[in-house]
Amino acid sequence: xxxxxxxxxxxxxxxxxxxxxxxxxxxxxxxxxxxxxxxxxxxxxxxxxxxxxxxxxxxxxxxxxxxxxxxxxxxxxxxxxxxxxxxxxxxxxxxxxxxxxxxxxxxxxxxxxxxxxxxxxxxxxxxxxxxxxxxxxxxxxxxxxxxxxxxxxxxxxxxxxxxxxxxxxxxxxxxxxxxxxxxxxxxxxxxxxxxxxxxxxxxxxx
Numbered sequence: 733x734x735x736x737x738x739x740x741x742x743x744x745x746x747x748x749x750x751x752x753x754x755x756x757x758x759x760x761x762x763x764x765x766x767x768x769x770x771x772x773x774x775x776x777x778x779x780x781x782x783x784x785x786x787x788x789x790x791x792x793x794x795x796x797x798x799x800x801x802x803x804x805x806x807x808x809x810x811x812x813x814x815x816x817x818x819x820x821x822x823x824x825x826x827x828x829x830x831x832x833x834x835x836x837x838x839x840x841x842x843x844x845x846x847x848x849x850x851x852x853x854x855x856x857x858x859x860x861x862x863x864x865x866x867x868x869x870x871x872x873x874x875x876x877x878x879x880x881x882x883x884x885x886x887x888x889x890x891x892x893x894x895x896x897x898x899x900x901x902x903x904x905x906x907x908x909x910x911x912x913x914x915x916x917x918x919x920x921x922x923x924x925x926x927x928x929x930x931x932x933x934x935x936x937x938x
Contacts, residue, residue, distance in 0.1 A: 749787055750781060750785045752794075753780070753794045756814055756815075757813070758813070759771060763822075763824065764822075767824065768811075772810065776796075791855070792855050793809055793810075794811045795809050795810055796808040796810065809845060812848055816856060817858050842882070851871055851872065852870075852872065861925050864925030865925035867918060867922050869917070869918045869921050872918075876916050878916060878917070879905070879916060879917045879920035880917075886903060886904045887905060888902055899927070899934070901927040903920070903927075907919070
């Protein structure tokens with residue numbers, strides 16, 4: 733996959749990279765520029781226009797340099813160049829509707845970074861639902877590493893589709909061993925694949 737020439741010329745950072753993130757990033761292509769900007773503001777607790785976004789041409793990622801948020805931190809991965817994904821599905825950015833829930837689960841919560849499924853070979857992104865259901869994810873980087881799901885005991889996968897009832901699946905973040913180890917990325921993708929399969933089956937029979 734070729735990197736755009738205007739990115740090749742500015743591999744690290746330039747003054748319009750914030751706009752590039754909201755035009756060419758995977759999240760912007762999924763949610764739209766306005767909702768992607770809202771996501772980054774929720775994630776970083778500051779408007780995106782206050783920050784200097786960087787781009788690395790070798791990996792195709794948009795990121796923030798270390799300490800860019802005004803405190804000590806490692807570089808923050810924000811997004812990837814959308815063309816590396818073979819298919820981008822448009823969707824809306826879900827947030828709690830009630831003000832008290834938004835305060836609890838968004839504004840006062842520690843949000844985790846997005847999970848990007850990078851291919852081990854090349855610069856591809858994503859996994860087929862059929863592969864996820866079959867547990868065939870060894871082509872994804874870090875497939876056998878703990879899934880980056882935070883410290884919660886479980887997470888909820890939500891699927892909403894026009895004309896249908898919202899679907900929700902609870903996924904424990906730790907396995908059933910005595911040590912209660914975090915589930916691997918492969919195991920998490922298996923749960924995501926099964927959720928998609930179950931959702932589609934429920935729609936076909938309704």
